[in-house]
Amino acid sequence: MPSPLSKPVLSKPSLRSLVRSSIKSLPPATLSSESLRVTEHVLAMPSYQRSAAVALFLSMPGKELDTEPLLRAALAANKKVFIPRIDPSSSIPSMSFLQVTCPPSDIYSLWPRNKWSIPEPPASPPLPVAGADNAPAPDLLIVPGVAFDSGGGRLGQGKGYYDRYLARLPSMPVLVGVGLGCQMRGGERVPVDEHDVPMDYVVGPGGVELAVGIASLH
Ligand SMILES: Nc1nc2c(c(=O)[nH]1)N(C=O)[C@@H](CNc1ccc(C(=O)N[C@@H](CCC(=O)O)C(=O)O)cc1)CN2
């Protein structure tokens, strides 16, 4: 039996600033080797292997694990891959997922970057939107976060983009939170609210970290 998770020690803002400064102090070689290890673990997951349509995120350079290896692997495996684009005209944080229809190298060299230096799908030519335009809804979402615990708890960047997106989906895809070693809080519970959607799996450089949850269902 996994030991019960402790109560959160830190507030959301305190844990965010603690983890962000740990990531900042990571040598770039560590960030990239941990990113490769996370990629290997995701590629080995049966629910990833079964998935046909995967929603990925593109990383904030130097501030998150690097998802480029995962993006390349998913495209090479002929999965449909969707990437988020935030809607800057909306007064509430809102995003949609658009299908990648170009080679991965174009994404990093040609796509416009938002204010966090994250490449985003261009507005034209129009790309298929996940769950519309004859494109499937993703069956698996790779979810970014600042910190995760081994109960599937996730602390995000604090704007509520993912939680709002997930709340309006007609059916829940498999949710896989991914992060660097210092983002994996283990049995130290991360602070969560009612609206925070728990992950089905949490994957760090050491493998699938989830100790409790519904992972056995997938
Ligand atoms: N790579 C990536 N893409 C993503 C997300 C994410 O967390 N990571 N998002 C998930 O929702 C959405 C964008 N949301 C974001 C919301 C807030 C901040 C933010 O507050 N950034 C800090 C700097 C972060 C740092 O220093 O580590 C800031 O601007 O102060 C960033 C992204 C959609 N795309």
Ligand SMILES: Nc1ncnc2c1ncn2[C@@H]1O[C@H](COP(=O)(O)OP(=O)(O)OP(=O)(O)O)[C@@H](O)[C@H]1O
């Ligand atoms: N489903 C939702 N409906 C309405 N408001 C929401 C929802 N989810 C989150 N919010 C609001 O968004 C704000 C940010 O929430 P929170 O701090 O949990 O974000 P986060 O999970 O860290 O961010 P993200 O999901 O972008 O990674 C809060 O004011 C919260 O009330």
